[in-house]
Amino acid sequence: MNTLAASDILNKPTDKVTSVPDTAQEAFDKLTETVGTPTVENPKMQTRNVNVFYGEKQAIFDVDLDIGQNEVIAMIGPSGCGKSTFLRCLNRMNDTIPTCRVTGQMSLDGEDLYGADLDPVLLRARVGMVFQKPNPFAKSIYDNVAYGPRIHGLASNRAELDDIVVDSLRKAGLYDEVKDRIDAPGTSLSGGQQQRLCIARTIAVSPEVILMDEPCSALDPIATARIEELIDELRENFAIAIVTHSMQQAARVSQRTAYFHLGKLVEVDDTNAVFTNPQHELTENYITGRFG
Amino acid sequence: MSTTTLFLLTIGLGLASFVYGRSRAYAIAKGNGGVKTLHSLPSHYGMMVALWCALPALAVIIGWKLLEPSLISNMLDTAIPQTVLDGGEKAVELYKNDIGNIVDSDKLSAVTDAEKKIAAERLTNLRSTSSLALFVLALVVAIIGAVIALKKIHPQTRARHKVERIVNFFLVSCASLAILTTVGIVFSVLFESARFFQQVGFLDFIFGTKWSPQTAIRADQVGASGSFGAVPLFLGTLLISFIAMLVAVPFGLMSAIYLAEYASRRVRNIAKPLLEILAGIPTVVYGFFAALTVAPALRRLGESIGLSVSSESALAAGAVMGIMIIPFVSSLSDDVITAVPQAMRDGSFGLGATKSETVRKVVIPAALPGIVGGVLLAVSRAIGETMIVVMAAGLAANMTANPLEAVTTVTVQIVTLLTGDQEFDSAKTLAAFALGLMLFVVTLCLNVIALHVVRKYREQYE
């Protein structure tokens, strides 16, 4: 089987990818509209006609997608399909890349994400992010969690801050494991614990949406199971968008699933529907493991 | 025959034996059925002969040259008049210097003193005998070496191994030279310091508060206690280094942060080389700048607001030293800041931190060990810096914390004590080595700690 690097695929989005059966490739080339139901009622976030460019290269093509209240939406697709790029647009993390350009409309509760009124700092406080590799700061466990509330001025005194930290650690299911060493460096924890610490750090700011970029890809199965449980619990309070490589994970944790391919959103629907009865040929190929 | 000629001659002999050895190897190979029958390439045999020829001879020449001066000096004793010998070691030394000058400047005919003439002639004789003997010895050694090696050329000889072993030995010795240098430094300062501490108590030196080496130059006052108290020098060094750090750390660190986190590629491409130029300017230039531009300017400024500023103020020397160290701090900090993983910054941005919050609260704390290591190295540099303080700081050993007054430093005193003509054994000159010992020990400790910290830091993010 011929394997192609992610960047190759990105470079030549219209070239034939040999691993894709010809009929599917034709279907992809013809694809202008997403299959399934990209919109939901009463969405938390909305995106319309989103295109993303890195310099001259286009990474995302005309994506329309809604993220509903209190739902977990999983984004799946082969490497380099643009799912992470799309995710990073949702809290403007791509601003830190100088060559990156975003067009189209994106909104949070009807407010334009890239509008003049919405400050990126405020946006990121409302739309938190958990990254692929656990990235605790070189600080104590306590200070890691307290970091967000501190910079945003969310606690007016020490007691309040303590409350927030303990509560966040509890919600992240980490409190019992670290309560005796809350001043130990965050980096002294195990990989799974570090990732839960990062989640605790994110929810300490009380965001409305949490974006997760392959949060389990660096973890072992047990730690992964723990995080998946956590995601399910968090759904009560937050809307969650999760990018994942693992179809099983998507099936386990999400209510809706979006399938990306070479920068296009191919299909999006209820998770069950996508996995049991995919409408598009590409989705079917991916789900049945014919490429990816 | 001058040493240079002899040196070149030996090397020429070596080259010749290389060519000859190689052709011998070819000849032998021909008789035995081709080069393939030899264990090594013909050029290896050539190399073997060349090394056997030149190396021992060169060793003889270098050894001879190192020992020659003291040997000749001893042998000269027989030609020195008793009256001078009675005058003690120093008189003899002086007399010998005199004779040496006469011979060196070729003024033998102009000498009227008969005794001196005899001694000078003796010296000329000794020198020519010595150089002739060396010439003969070196040639004999070279030829014997070459002959032995030539005899060894036959197909079974593992010439390549022999040559490579010698080369390997050479490589190892070169690498070990660093150790030898350190040992040399330690011994040279340690021995002279030990002699100094025989005359002046160690504690008097370390804790004494009065520094006036000039009073001790008279023979009856050697070791006069109290005049070699080094505390004022230590304090002066600390004061100036502190001022330098006050300038260098904020400017260097902020420059590094700006270059690493904020500056566009273009700004970085311009600013970095400019900082490197600042780092490449010789310290003597900074010294000149401090003494003739900054110090008078500070003085005028002080006068205009009614402050009395010494013309050799610690402030001028320290500030200019700080400027010199800015690029040092900035490039070390730049390295450690860029080593902080991007993921950590992303984590902070993802929580809604601004850039400066990310830098101040995430990047800098993460880079702190590395930055501290860099600052320690900078402190060590400030303490050991010589020319700026020699030119811009004073000689007055004041105990003061006022940066507007003149202070002196360890390095200034080392230079002052060792330049000019003193006999080598006086407490005054030996004191310089004791100061050098202190300087070496302190900077070595700082360096070891700093390098260790930086290394550990690097490993953490690798």
Place this chain on the structure above:
Amino acid sequence: MSALEKTSSSATTERVKASLTKRYAAEKRFKFYGIFAISASIAFLFILLASIVSKGLPAFTQTYVKLDVSLTADALGIPENATRDELRKANFSGVIKSSMRERFPDVKKRKEKKELYGLISTGAQYDLFDLLIENPAVIGTDVSMWFMADDELSAVIKSKADLTNPDSLVTRLSDNQIAWAKDMQDAGEFDVRFNSTFFENGDSREPELAGIRAALMGSAFTLLITFALSFPIAVAAAIYLEEFAPQNRWTDIVEVNINNLAAVPSIVFGLLGLAVFINFFHLPRSAPVVGGIVLSLMTLPTIIISSRAALKAVPPSIREAARGLGASPLQVVTHHVLPLAMPGILTGTIIGLAQALGETAPLLMIGMVAFIVDIPASVTDAATVLPVQVFLWADSPERAFMEKTSAAIMVLLVFLILMNAIAVLLRKRFERRW
């Protein structure tokens, strides 16, 4: 009720909004500190360079005075067909003095005469001597010659100051001298020319006669020794540590040692040189050979470290390929790795040598601070180097020496910039990305 519910999402929005103004102000301030720090550092550089250049530029020119001298054998006090030795003893200064008196016949008083003679450099007599040696036929004739002016006068003329108003001048010239100078200036008897003396002479007590030739030669000899010693040794050490050294304690010690040596204050190397090479081995004081040895010990760590980096940058695949063809480890290094690493090694060497060229402190320790008039001809002659010459002149009170100091610094900086430029070019030209 949990703390998180208290700070509910809408509360978060409110609080963050409230904090934004302050945080953006802090952001701006922080960025400003950065810009300020970097621009101040660069400003320091330019102030330093500007101060040196503005002080040093005048030293590259020198004022000459036109004087008619009558070179009669009588006045010179020499016999007919004088030999070189007799010419050397001729009364040149008398001749010059008398022509000065002729130029200003009104000057009668002893003190005034002395002032008058002070306008011409004491080097004038050597110029006359050179003229007579070159062309003995001028003896007995009157010649019109340009002589060097004294440093104070030279400075005043070069500065194009207004001589009619003596009070406005900052000079040690007396009012009489200024008046005479004005007279000569009006008569067109001054000429400001390029100061070739500065590049041809050794040191001198007279600023207008002092030059950097001796120091330049000293620097060249010292650097030659430094290069000859440090380059092969450093390359050998780097090759050993990078290619052959086993991973053991000894190698570790050597490595730590080299890194530490790189940070040892240079003056300590001077102490080493004094104690070992001068007092123990009795090598000559003030000689470039000792200076070169000391500086090479000092630059060794720098060159070793950069050579190792260059060797490390050669990809292992090249070593494997060569070894696969049956080359011995030594052949792998000498035939393949070393040539590829050479540009990097040379770059490091040049930077190390540039450092050595600017070094002063250790050379003071081994007596290279001597007052050197004669241009050194070998590595064992007493010599000084350019930075030490700067140090020596910086101490002199005469204003003209300050000019010379700055000018010598400019020459030194030009050499350093050249060396660094070569290093940068080398790096750019041969830089390989594997």
